[in-house]
Amino acid sequence: MAQTAPHVVVVGSGLAGYGVLRELRKLAPDARLTLVTHDDGHFYSKPALSTALAKGKVADTLVTTAAEKMAAQLKLDLRAGRLAEGIDREGKVLLTTGGPIFYDRLVLALGADPVRPPIDGDAAHRALAVNNLDDYREFREKLPDGARVLVMGAGLVGTEFANDLVTSGYRAVVVDMLGHPLAQLVPAPVGDVVRDTLAGHGVEWHLGRKVAAIHKAGDKGIRAVLDDGTEILADVVLSAVGLRPNTDLARNAGLEVDRGIKVDQTGRTSDPDIFAIGDCAQYPQGLAAYVTPIMAAARAIAPGVLGTPTDIRFPTLSVQVKTTTYPLVLLPKPGDVEGQWQLAEDDDAGLKYLFVDTNGATRGYVLTRDRCQERMEMDKLLIEALREPAA
Structure with missing residues (x-):
């Protein structure tokens, strides 16, 4: 039966x-x-x-x-x-x-x-996190033309939103505790170029800092106070801290x-x-x-x-960062792998960094600008390298 x-x-x-x-x-x-x-x-x-x-x-x-x-x-x-x-x-x-x-x-x-960091102030509750369609609807409705937006977090989502804001006629101010954008994904020199490129399009950066308090300012605005006392006025706060x-x-x-x-x-x-x-x-x-x-x-x-246990086979998990002002593709380094980023190419085509582990094997990469076209080739090389038996 x-x-x-x-x-x-x-x-x-x-x-x-x-x-x-x-x-x-x-x-x-x-x-x-x-x-x-x-x-x-x-x-x-x-x-x-x-x-x-x-x-x-x-x-x-x-x-x-x-x-x-x-x-x-x-x-x-x-x-x-x-x-x-x-x-x-x-x-x-x-x-x-x-x-x-x-x-x-x-x-x-x-x-x-969304992670909700502890923040003081009578407007801390106004920090919006965009993690689904309803969140985006609320964010968009509260975004007046030409709005100044405080973005908390310069990781993948925060950096992409900063790019989206300044290429859409808004002003973005980004605050992050780490020293450069995408700090957990790319080496510092790449993060520095992302920072400078977006700064050229109007992004204001406050790196190595965190938001300590958010207070009301006027009817709808906010006044954020950083941990070093710096004050930032904005219309909207976007939380993208993870x-x-x-x-x-x-x-x-x-x-x-x-x-x-x-x-x-x-x-x-x-x-x-x-x-x-x-x-x-x-x-x-x-x-x-x-x-x-x-x-x-x-x-x-x-x-x-349905009753047939099947192993999940993850492919190479490279990511296209949606920063149109500075195209970027990366394969994050495995979290538990020791090694270092090494510069492989730096010319008019863009940057190429490889993450090399302590055994000399390439385990991650970052490609920028025109070098993003090398993504499939890099993925193929890394897949083949991981299949090779250890010496």
């Missing part, structure tokens, strides 16, 4: 959640699929949020596929506007604000929440949690009937929050959910 396909419940309607649902529907045309999401369930590209201003996008025009169409295409039961409140693992029930939902397999695609994997639901259910929800190489959590994917998941290799690893994980987790 043929085995009945399981009822799969997915929590989260981002790229990870919908990615798994697409793969599941390909493999199991008749499976019962339910999507639970606290938002409206529309599909859109989250990376597009940090380039939307220059493209003239408002929140509604960032939606690529409406929730109703996604539900119809994937033949799923969409439970939008519902918050997942708990998991009864013994009874295999997801508890939501819309009532309990029984599952055979559960996939957690919970994403990550993301923290959303693990509360899993932790409260007794699943193993570290920085993220711990999963094995197949995406399975410490409960064999529960999987995790995307920004909330911590794979054996660590966190992997970019688009490429999410899609790779979805392709492996779907067959695992």
Whole structure:
């Protein structure tokens, strides 16, 4: 007798959640699929949020596929506007604000929440973090023409937003505790060029500093005070100091949690009937929050959910930084690998830096300007190098 396909419940309607649902529907045309999401369930590209201003996008025009169409295409039961409140693992029930939902397999695609640094002042609550479509809608609505925007954080998101703001007629002031933009991703000389290039387009930098307090200034403005006493007047504050994997639901259910929800190489959590994917998941290799690893994980987790455990095979995870004023492609160095950045090329085509580990192997790279075209070649070289057996 043929085995009945399981009822799969997915929590989260981002790229990870919908990615798994697409793969599941390909493999199991008749499976019962339910999507639970606290938002409206529309599909859109989250990376597009940090380039939307220059493209003239408002929140509604960032939606690529409406929730109703996604539900119809994937033949799923969409439970939008519902918050997942708990998991009864013994009874295999997801508890939501819309009532309990029984599952055979559960996939957690919970994403990550913006880090909220402790800041004093009567306007600290006005700091906005743009992590989803509703956040972007609020940010855009509060952005007057020619606004001066204080950006807290010069990592990937903060730097991309600064670029987007100044190329769209706004003014950006960036504050970061580290010494140069993208400090955790690129060597200092590259960060310095990014800083100087964006400064040439109007970005004001306060590096090696942090925001200590945010006070009201006038009816709608703010006055930020840095830790050295410097005061910055702005119309809007954008917080881009990082993301923290959303693990509360899993932790409260007794699943193993570290920085993220711990999963094995197949995406399975410490409960064999529960999987995790995307920004909330911590794979054996660590966190992997970019688009490429999410899609790779979805392709492996779907067959695992249906009963065929499949190892996730992550491709080379290079990243295109969306700084149009100074194009940049990079492969971040592995977090636990010792080594140093070495300059390989510096000419009119741009910069090329390689991260070389203590064994002399290249484990990461940064390409700028025209050298960004070497991305596929570099990825191929690194893949081949990692496949070579150790001497």
